[in-house]
Amino acid sequence: MQTLQEAPSQSGLPIPLTQAPNSTIDDGVSGSEFYSWLGECHGFFHNVALIVPSLLFVLYLAFQSRKSFSKLSHGRSYIMIAYYGCLWLVSLLNLAWCCFQAWECSPGKEVTWNILSLFTTSGMLFLEVSLLAFLLQGNYASGLEALTRTFFISGILVVLDILLKAIYLFGLGIPLFIDNNDRAHRTKWALWVVHRLVITAIYGFILFMYHSRWRERLPARPAFYKYTAIMFTLNVLVLFACLLTGNGAGFGFWLYSATIVCYHAFYLPLLYVTFLADFFQEEDLNLENVYYSEMKDAGFFDADWE
Template identity: 55%
Template structure:
């Protein structure tokens, strides 16, 4: 490998600047530009910079503002429809969104001495809330769409609760028992961390890949015919496949893998919750509006308001 590419592909980029016009110099400059623009340094460890944090905070804050703007109308519709499952997911969405905003605003805790425990706990709660939504939405949509029974609610949260509980227990053991810095994004040398993330991304890729395989096979009738669900599965499969490659490259010491991993973290925390809301919850609210409009139209038609159109 060329010495000029060492800063791009190694875990610790070199500080020397390659000669002008040398092979690989452009890649080196791009990587150094990214580090200087999106990262800062501290005495303890390299830390994310202003633009990285802004890319997390701004979408999270805008999504909270949007939820707040729509809250009155959405709560009224949820209360009117008595859709217990959707009510539970709406509450959980608010909980995860608030935790995600706090996580985005407190990125500096990764670099602050003595904040490791607080950062790991905040990251653990945030990741668990988002994972509960991710697993629960799959379990929910594999049943009848928008079922409002309490039995469905219990089953859905039992499935997601079991998976999330096992996930939390495993991560607690890794972080506080074995000292694996799972949630320290700026920690780049611990191979155990990358092995864990490779396993996680491989599992998630396999789950979404299996769903897509069944959907496009002769057994597709075993899954519900919900196009939005499969568009969601396609996006999540591609995302987790890219994250899997990033973790694999980072695990073997490639700096581009670390850059790509951090990029996927920003994408997930910035856009996953809005994407989930737009794909599922927003459709539920819009569908309820459509049903109400049809009901009003039927009532007006029965009352003879449209008879004049046929005269």
């Protein structure tokens, strides 16, 4: 009996039937895997809209890292150093979350996806709560006491949020982070409504302070007001989408997906532009003022007065 590995030819020599190393079959399999990674689950455009902005932001942080490290080391602001490090960590987590969207729809990957989603969303929430604490302080603070107080309060809130979500996920079996066929889970959407209602109320309270007699307690920076207005609008949309989806409306589920894409793709760049970019620019202005004062004391501008 002839084996499948060899077949006799007309010249009597065996002809191998094994697959050639450079066969196009392997290319087809790898191409299929690439398409399943990028195109399945929520779709090609959904995944690209998440991955591209997140990847570009991480590359931007890497490109600016040398300059940022130099300014942070000279500025000696403990809050800014810690916040910049947290931003790096959360940006990498968010990029991984955006790249592995296929895990959400893959059997056997539910636990891994839930853990990744839990830490990613909690890290972004930590940055969000910390920035709100900075806003309510009224100005930048650079002392260890301010850093400890702010991060301690933010850490407690985020740890409580992680514990509650872990109970919902692994104790009660509520699929908080699986959004493909879950419009029937009313308990899940009720939980998200409460979660978003609290965050929306906080941003709404800060906006109210900007238009009240307590405005002087907030930083006199237009960027902070714009940030608060953007986040208030986004959370209102998410809250509205959760209410609609909980009642079975298909448009609500589409709106919820769109707001989640916007949040994971653009929140971290918005945070950087609002908070850290201003700090780095102020350092440049402060250095220029120092150099000018030193040159003036040395008599470089005496000729201008003659």
